[in-house]
Amino acid sequence: MPSISDKGKRMPASPIRKLVPYAEQASASGMKIYHLNIGQPDIPTPVEMLDAVHNIDFKVLEYSHSAGNESYRRKLATYYRHNGIEVEHTDLIVTTGGSEAITFGMMSCLDADDEIIIPEPFYANYNGFATAGNINVVPITASIESGFALPPISEFEKLITPKTKAIMICNPNNPTGYLYSLIELEALRDLVVKHDLFLFADEVYREFCYDGQKHTSILSIDGMEQNAIVIDSISKRYSACGARIGALVTRNKEVIATAMKFAQARLSPPTIEQIAAEAAVDVPDSYFEEVLERYTKRRDVLIEGLNNIPGVYCPNPGGAFYAVAKLPIDDSDVFCQWMLEEFNYDGKTVMMAPATGFYATHGLGKQEVRIAYVLKREDLIDALHVLEKALEVYPGRVEVEQEVLEAK
């Protein structure tokens, strides 16, 4: 029997999806599970998008342009300009989800054994895309005590080697919800320009900024036009995760030309979903205002509720719809599985993502979980109650350090 590749063996399993079999078993036994583990929003997809799909009137479902339909690219450029990002439709390639934009970006800019520095905890699938390209992820640890702010630039400097080709951030951050400030982004700009590195920013949660804070795109910051590459997606913006429509956006023409070769090899992104995505650009700002209001309430309920549980700490995230909380537990992988396999309160339990999968440094995240607040308010309140009861009886309880709890 022929053997699979070493790359295939190295490829990490998704930490977000690996608990799914236990959840399926719990579900099958009649348990009610609150899903705080995945970023699948429950907000309705805008009717403009669904109507566009209902109204398709072509007879042949043809390939689109490899860079995406020109009409959509032109429309998407207006979306960016509306958001203060001055780009033309030739500065972007429509991709099959943000995932493909990351792949195209990494493949175009990094070779095998090259290094990309990423603040951890980070979106776990960055590991997968890097592994696919034999690229080494070099983590730089952000701490829960600082609310997961950008680590000091001096710490980045220490990690830069001749193999370093890029830095990658996610802003607002998945999994921490941290929203990077203009000062932090300008510091990164100075760093990547000084060392001639690419700066990737995954900005798929751009619209999800709370407490009146504004998002700054790395494409809006002067002086790094050739370094800045934005990863984007309509998945979270319009609650359209299943569309698999994203974009790679950069003013660096060489990167666009190179990414186009990867785009041509896979022919085109999905045609019908591009039609939906084009209609989405006309969704009025009031849609986001409503969504924001709803998420802000959910966040407030969640963060307050978490910090009210004895021994738990969770910093208040400025954006996205995730938070990383520190729990009085020995091992988040064991705990999250125990929640599904052994625990229930009144026939209910909670599914969360162990934070270990979001750290590249082995051993970190053992007391942390990622919680997505994509459920309605009442469910969040009940889920918090179930979590509190679980922590009271979990056999592997290990207290969180006092100095962390004092940040409450």
Add this chain to the structure above:
Amino acid sequence: MPSISDKGKRMPASPIRKLVPYAEQASASGMKIYHLNIGQPDIPTPVEMLDAVHNIDFKVLEYSHSAGNESYRRKLATYYRHNGIEVEHTDLIVTTGGSEAITFGMMSCLDADDEIIIPEPFYANYNGFATAGNINVVPITASIESGFALPPISEFEKLITPKTKAIMICNPNNPTGYLYSLIELEALRDLVVKHDLFLFADEVYREFCYDGQKHTSILSIDGMEQNAIVIDSISKRYSACGARIGALVTRNKEVIATAMKFAQARLSPPTIEQIAAEAAVDVPDSYFEEVLERYTKRRDVLIEGLNNIPGVYCPNPGGAFYAVAKLPIDDSDVFCQWMLEEFNYDGKTVMMAPATGFYATHGLGKQEVRIAYVLKREDLIDALHVLEKALEVYPGRVEVEQEVLEAK
């Protein structure tokens, strides 16, 4: 300015799409262009698929399972069994087009610097996917004199090294239209089993077999259950290229488990297009019978017409909707560009794909072009007339060897 990757520099531009700018210019100047260069069928997509799209009734466009919706996978397994391929829904992963199935397959089975042997001419984008994985394509040349039949097994044996991990075929073949016989496939089976190699078969043109010939899937041949991996797609089958729905199918559980990790990293294939694809499985066989009849007529017109042009030779393809013809020209890249830039007959010209891009061996294919017969009969006849006129005046005319022409 940071520099792009060596991989990005090595990545080949699509030979099928690289003439597009010249075509756009010709079009803009009012020229009528017969597009014999691309495999975008003009056959209407089945109404069952479009109706399924019109009738979507969900409120949230959610992610699907990373392996594809279970309902679609179960349905797709019935399609395979209907075609004599005994697989379960757990033996397949729904991919974003056949392209992604190739990527998952290659990444799961081959490491950087590993070798995959592919008969040339071959679908040019195999090069791109191999380049993305730093995998080396080792070509084995099929000759136009033999109608592009499988090269002798002894020639394969000569190319096998410790780095060889797989052999890949496309059956029926793009670009040659050659349909491999059961004897050829069994010879390949014996070879891959003997050397413990994977055998990839791109079978996306499975339904397109002419003259009463039957397609044999490598999954229907006993004795290579652990070696055989099928690449599939609904693009050509249902004239639904824009759907980007494909599949990786194999009974090798380790390959499925490994490919699933790549599938999880990119989350899911497009949701709406999977709904269309699921509806497609119910398209009656009469749809294919009608399509086959139409393509058979087109093929007959094309091949007869080509062989009637003085100095041209084209073998009669048994499947798919492509043919590779040998023309009395010096250089197919120069000729195809000249057709768009300098030539017209009565305001009309023909766009074809230079065959050079389908060969990995440098220098081969210079007298050959790939022609897709996806136009209606009258257009094909007129396009052949335009081509004949072009060959009469093309300044770089170089006659085809007499022994090839004698095969007519």
